[in-house]
Amino acid sequence: MNLPILVVGLLLLGGCTSNPRSEVKQKATAAQRPNIILLLVDDMGFADVGCYGGTFVPTPNIDRLAAEGIKFTQYYSAAPICSPSRVGLTTGSAPGKFNITSFLDTRRHNRQCEQADFLVADAPSVARQLQAAGYATAHFGKWHMGGGRDVDNAPGILRYGFDAYASTYESPDPDPLLTSTNWIWARTDSIKRWRRTEYFVDKTLAFLKSHPNQPCYINLWPDDVHTPWVPDESTLDAYPNGTEKPREFKGVLAELDRQVGRLMAGLREQGIDDNTLIIFTSDNGPLPNFDGSRATPYRGSKLSLYEGGIRMPFIVRYPARTPAGRVDQQSVLSAMDLFPSFVTLAGGASSLQPRTDGEDVTPALLGKPHAHTAPLFWEYGRNSKSFRYPLGRDRSPNLAMRQDNWKLLLNDDGSQLELYDLARDPKEVTNVAAQHPTVAANMRQQILAWRAALPAPPEAPLTK
Structure with a gap:
């Protein structure tokens, strides 16, 4: 999106946070195929947000997702670090099957880790599967499944089944508004580090608005909770390379919560709130962990296979079909379960799905606890x-x-x-x-x- 289009999008969104849901005509029925937004936060710990016991800053908008949907307590990412966890979500399969077991970096780093340089383009892709079922598909946010640094031959994001995208440095197709230099972020970026999630939320809402008669699947994958933290211009002046201090963490967490509120308000403004399924979760555990407080009550952090590295917050909100205010402490869910479940919710034929390692946990996403039949x-x-x-x-x-x-x-x-x-x-x-x-x-x-x-x-x- 160029800057004039971005400005138009912002004007269209102006004032929507004050529009109560009761004033918008909701047209969703259980028979409609839902929009699906997978909101994947980068390095968020189990206890970062209020509804999971977090005390860092108030997170009223994320908490409202839980109050209006289902909060799960036994959901697991596919890995304790970003690249393989994202591969597990995308493919519905163990990331080791594609030889991605750590974060993707330079070719030398990848060889040292005994892993591939990128996810192969013919790997199963939930976006491609939903695209074939008639969905419009988009990826807005961090990618980190190949591309960046000296890996210049990674497949483009469109090849995985996406119709549109805007991504960061760690991708084959970085958005020039986010990457003025050959690095993750810089002072000269048109979209500043602390405005990225706002930018991705604007992209999400504009994409939905441009497909009024077609269901949409969107990866909304913000990266600002990942270090180094830069919540504002004054922080950039004080810490040109960002920081890992609690004060700045609280700033980026508060901004993430504000943008979740803008997303929800935008859905109401468009009249699609009831028929939009939002999944809110994290790719892996936190780092730094602030003496374990970000993963409380669990042991471990990012990079660890103890619970704090892989047990994640997981909220499902789908007003047309999910009960509100539910806490599911029984269901054991895996990131790899989302692929077959999304296909089911999209009305896709299960017989045409590629074989994955996940189970169809649609009943759990709609309020009926699920007992995982296979080990994780x-x-x-x-x-x-x-x-x-x-x-x-x-x-x-x-x-x-x-x-x-x-x-x-x-x-x-x-x-x-x-x-x-x-x-x-x-x-x-x-x-x-x-x-x-x-x-x-x-x-x-x-x-x-x-x-x-x-x-x-x-x-x-x-x-x-």
């Missing part, structure tokens, strides 16, 4: 040189598995076996492997077999 698996780390963080007690083994209430962690060489009963010990304090040898042995066998079945790391950059 995670991988983070293929060598000790590139995967040596976080330090201390939050550094986990490089494999993890959850089956019912049991959580097993293990290194792929068989060392450091840990077993936790999450029903009794959600903070993962007491390793009970010795007390439950049969459970530990069975899960150990499963997780090592799962790891052995993943493809071998690439020996050279992928060019497909």
